[in-house]
Amino acid sequence: MDERTTARPARPTTRDRPDPxxxxxxIALLLVVAAGALAxxxxxxxxxGALAGFGxxxxxFAVVVDxxxxxxxxYWLTAAPGTRRARYARRLALALLAVSLVGNATAHALAAGGPPVPGLAGALVVALPWWAAGLVGAIPPGTLAACVHLLAMQDGPTTGDPDGRDVVGADGGRAGPGEGSGRTPGEPPGxxxxxxxxxxxxxxxxxDPVGRTRLARELGISEHxxxxLLDQVAARDGDQAGDGR
Structure with a gap:
């Protein structure tokens, strides 16, 4: 009997995982940094937000941005690499980080040179220019729209490959889930x-057994x-072993 067909399916190795x-x-240090940065x-x-007139x-305003x-x-960290969802989430995350960075820098730069207003520590007896206040005022609804769009991309009905890549049908058009490849929805492409x-x-x-982390990296897909795929390969090996008896 062929040794390759009877070998056990690959399992993640210690080299695929960091030391626990x-x-x-x-993770603990990251949580500390995140808590401090958020505060x-x-x-x-x-x-x-106070300088822009939110009262x-x-x-x-701070809650919306953060x-x-x-x-x-x-979404960026959990979406399958290379998909539209991952790219959009990455752009949105970086854009909001830029908003937070510029907003914090602007507010603290203004606060460094003026007297405080009673009841609002660090605020100034000044207001942002009208155009700057308008830009700040547009951030909350813009953030809501962008996040709703991201949620729709993640959870709404999709066409083509489950990871977000389009599948071309037999007629050259865009195929629906499972079409054009002879597979059922949710099944990995052949x-x-x-x-x-x-x-x-x-x-x-x-x-050097291949685990899910390495396989995900090699194929550019999520670990899930x-x-x-490893389960399908294991099932294939089991079928081949049965045929060899």
């Missing part, structure tokens, strides 16, 4: 299964999709 202790420490950013953006609702940045960043099987077989032959 280092990962936990890094300081909230102060600066609240001041900017008692100035803190809400929450929108967090939502876009989460070429991905073949490529995954080739990588898994090559890893076995080299004595890579796990599904």
């Amino acid at each position: 202790r280092i990962r936990r420490a890094a 300081l950013s909230f102060t600066g953006l609240t001041l900017l 008692v609702l100035a803190p809400v 929450a929108g940045t967090g939502a876009a960043s989460l 070429d991905l299964v073949v490529r995954a099987a080739s990588l898994v077989d090559a890893g076995r032959a080299a004595g 999709a890579a796990r599904g």
